[in-house]
Amino acid sequence: MSSPHQGRHETGQNFLCDRSVIAAIVEIVAGTEGPIVEIGAGDGALTLPLQRLGRPLTAVEVDRRRAVRLARRTTAATRIVDADILRYRLPRTPHVVVGNLPFHLTTAILRHLLHFPGWTDAVLLVQWEVARRRAGVGGATMMTAQWWPWFEFSLARKVSAAAFRPRPTVDGGLLTIRRRTDPLVDPRDRRRFQALVHDVFTGRGHGVGHIVGRRLPRATARQWLRDNGIRPAALPRDLTAAQWAALFTAYRTTG
Template sequence: MRTHHDGRHEHGQNFLVDRTVITDVVDLVARTTGPILEIGCGSGALTLPLQALGRPLTGVEVDPARVRELRRRVAPTTTLVEADFLHHRLPREPHVLVGNLPFHLTTAVLRRVVHAGHWTDAVLLVQWEVARRRAGVGGATMMTAQWWPWYSFALVRRVPAAAFRPRPGVDGGLLAVTRRRAPLVDPRDRRRYQAVVHRVFTGRGRGVPAILRATYPRARTDAWARRHHVTDRTLPRDLTAEQWAELFALTPPVR
């Protein structure tokens, strides 16, 4: 017999069943303002508690069977949409994103999120290691560095695999993403900034100063390195958002 927590394999569904984690997610959303859009409602573990916030709520769920089941349980004020979030047209007014993301689609969903406009905050449950790296714990990924000037990423907590049904092979992590009100880099320079980050991450050299010397005027980059205590042992993953922004502000690379 199928229960609310029997995920379909093709959708990579691991339903959240831990009440403490659910409460933590809802509490984080409660600190934000504006309409809420939930990514992947599943069995409604987050949808139903989110309704208690009294804000407009839209749930996007790809599984038609889940949508039919959940429509019988949600309040009339909650809108359910049968769609793939990766292709769903998002609101063009400020809103908050929340979701327990399918682990195998984490990277694809995160890319969609950071490229989307208008949302102000995102509360996302992803794989533990992805959450750590996106938040810059133990070293940031190139993707994080490329989006840091416009978003802040915070690791909230670890979520054990036992909090899901069926149980995944890895733990989850609760990640909070906030759109910066004052970007560290002008959004019009996004492509050029991201190209610089890519160049540094993929450049040759044992440390950031050595990588930079291949394309930047040495005097400027050495002064930047001294100000930020960047040594020959510092790797691109070790730089902070502010360090990346100031590096970008230096004289453009020599082509």
């Protein structure tokens, strides 16, 4: 039988064991509302403290042995589900997602989550560099930009590799995602917006002024740059959510 903090190499799991980090996660979740869905419950390091919030809790765990053991330690109000989160259908009603994600599955799980309409907030422990990039620190990734009109990404804190067992080779980062109550772009235009972001990120040119100028009338492109205070030499990663939304508006009016 595996020990409580033995990592599952087949799922790339590093278990959280730092009580101060656990307390910080629970504190953030406490500031949200609604039922909670936990990803990768493991041996309950987060599950048991989350129970104390007194809210409906569903803990999803891919390792059946761990799920069975955890079910013996949780209250009747907590539901333990033996499932792969990448195949699990999240509720369509409002809820909060929380979890310590297997580092090698972070992007796949994020993409899975972002396509589901129900959840309002996500509190996720991921690799430090991934957390920084998703939050737009030092420049946003294409993935962040493609979802920015509908979600706010924030970096809560850095988490030392020493907070996990077994210890990973990189530090972690606590990433929070909140669904915008007032989207910057109509959800019905999501595919068109995301295609535009992809085209700009992968387009050829010396800065967004040149790249966008190949897709919009030059006068429109210059107006967009001027109205949004963007340097022509800026890179796609330098744009803000509002600037992307303004670009899409300009694109729609000329498309």
